[in-house]
Amino acid sequence: MAEVVVVDAKEDAGALVADEIVRLIARRPDAVLGLATGSTPTPVYEALRPRLAGVDVSRVRGFALDEYVGLDPAHPESYRSVIAREVIVPLGLDPDRVRVPDGSLAGIADAGEQYERDIDAAGGIDLQILGIGTDGHIGFNEPGSSFASRTRVKTLTAQTRRDNARFFASIDDVPRHCITQGLGTIARARHLVLLAFGAQKADAVAAALEGPVTAMLPASAVQLHPHVTVVVDEAAASRLRLLDYYRDTWADKPDWQGL
Numbered sequence: 001m002a003e004v005v006v007v008d009a010k011e012d013a014g015a016l017v018a019d020e021i022v023r024l025i026a027r028r029p030d031a032v033l034g035l036a037t038g039s040t041p042t043p044v045y046e047a048l049r050p051r052l053a054g055v056d057v058s059r060v061r062g063f064a065l066d067e068y069v070g071l072d073p074a075h076p077e078s079y080r081s082v083i084a085r086e087v088i089v090p091l092g093l094d095p096d097r098v099r100v101p102d103g104s105l106a107g108i109a110d111a112g113e114q115y116e117r118d119i120d121a122a123g124g125i126d127l128q129i130l131g132i133g134t135d136g137h138i139g140f141n142e143p144g145s146s147f148a149s150r151t152r153v154k155t156l157t158a159q160t161r162r163d164n165a166r167f168f169a170s171i172d173d174v175p176r177h178c179i180t181q182g183l184g185t186i187a188r189a190r191h192l193v194l195l196a197f198g199a200q201k202a203d204a205v206a207a208a209l210e211g212p213v214t215a216m217l218p219a220s221a222v223q224l225h226p227h228v229t230v231v232v233d234e235a236a237a238s239r240l241r242l243l244d245y246y247r248d249t250w251a252d253k254p255d256w257q258g259l
């Protein structure tokens with residue numbers, strides 16, 4: 001089962017996950033990171049910045065989870081822009097080694113399979129950072145997504161477009177389509193780290209970890225993965241039935257085990 005860690009604040013989650021990424025890069029200087037966007041991973045990227053100062057990250061690779069289709073890559077909310085602004089530049093990564101799916105209309109027919117080939121050529125993703133949508137999506141795998149799915153175009157649900165309207169001038173500006181790593185793609189990453197903060201995520205987190213494994217709740221796919229770490233604040237953890245057990249397990253965990 002997933003290891004569930006309940007933290008007091010987002011900053012604690014950021015520090016915990018950033019420490020794990022630093023250990024990974026020390027072990028594997030050419031580590032391959034799976035990069036989420038949105039609000040959730042920000043504390044991880046912020047905590048990484050001071051920790052990676054002075055570390056050679058020139059061989060680290062990164063693959064974003066998803067991208068909007070048809071949005072100008074230069075738009076500040078394209079995930080290409082977000083990854084450049086929040087990850088590549090502050091962490092000093094090599095831009096040529098960090099990929100974002102190609103959401104341009106010109107390349108869209110082949111973009112998914114190309115992305116899969118690129119991930120395979122890099123040796124697969126070592127650590128995949130994940131957020132979770134209020135509708136239970138991971139990446140932009142909306143309810144109903146196949147557990148075997150590969151990187152492909154999806155249509156965003158009305159709920160996701162409403163949730164993401166805060167990044168745009170109006171909801172009408174939120175793209176309707178995206179290209180996202182599939183649930184099958186995410187399943188091949190060697191370590192999944194799912195983060196969630198706030199009461200608005202509590203139902204999705206509980207359903208993902210303790211509900212039935214179902215395509216209707218795409219994040220429930222993490223129950224089928226051998227190495228999952230879930231880092232949540234008290235509000236996002238509030239609907240978990242095994243909460244006391246998760247706390248005991250974490251409290252008793254030997255330091256040497258890592259995440």
Ligand code: F6R
Pocket residue numbers: 035036037038039040041065066130131132133134137138139140
């Ligand atoms: C982002 C992504 C999405 C988000 C999710 C939560 O790359 O794939 O699954 O992680 O929509 O978004 P936030 O973190 O903004 O609440």
